Amino acid sequence: MKRKVTEIFGRFDPARLRVHWDGPIAEPELRMAGDLNGIFARKGCSASGPLYAMFRDLAKSAADRWWMRENHLRYDITVIPPQVICGEFVKTKGHYHPKNEAGWGFPEVYEVLEGTAHYLLQREDTTDVVLVVATAGDVVVVPPGYGHVTINPTTDHVLHMANIVSSRFTSDYAKYVEKKGAAYYEMADGSWVKNRAYEKVPPLRCVDAGRSGTTIPGLDFPLYRLIARRDPVLGFLNYPEKFSSTLDK
DSSP states (O other), X not given: OOOOHHHHTTTSXXXXXXXXXXXXXXXXXXXXXXXXXXXXXXXXXXXXXXXXXXXXXXXXXXXXXXXXXXTTEEEEEEEEOOOEETTEXXXXXXXXXXBOTTSOBOOEEEEEEESEEEEEEEETTOSOEEEEEEETTOEEXXXXXXXXXXEOXXXXXXXXXXXXXXXXXXXXXXXXXXXXXXXXXXXXXXXXXEOTTXXXXXXXXXXXXXXXXXXXXXXXXXXXXXXXXXXXXXXXXXXXXXGTTTOOO
16 A cells, blocks of 8 residues: 655655645655666766656546546646755656647646646757746746756755646656666756756756746736636647647647
């Protein structure tokens, strides 16, 4: 039987690990530190234990769940407690999205519910690497063609974030594993270290959420409100080509 997240992350204040959710919820999927071994900045770094919890495929009502399944959408919440591993801030594993039938990469949208998030985005050819800094109330779009890693850049605050994404694909982690992580590592001393596994890494481009150059008219906070009102704007998650004026391929 799986233990509850507050038991697994027992060294943290359980009250700070609450989930920002008032609907039905099941036990989370846990990302273990061992799943990230080999993609930390420090060569030979080996860690164990849980890093963060993912509450997948949430819905507040049967009607909401039916609508999301009919429209091939999934709503998740992720909780990332603060932690430093081998001198590096805790992060997600990192993944890319495949392309849809029209040849466009599937995008994704995040919102920060509590804490601070650093979304590290990069094109597959690493011609562009972007750090998006987001805090509570910010909505961030991962555009087509970009892989992404989420970092909790603090030592004392839990990061709570939600996302909506298409349910039509499976994420590709292999490229991050092959390259031993993203193009940059964020160290706990505030520095950014280039990943030498990449032949060419451009300067890190830093933007604040809301000024990332990728905006979808109609997206607002909280994201779940878009599901509750059956908002057609969420169609961009499956058909980004229909929003080509605001998204790059």
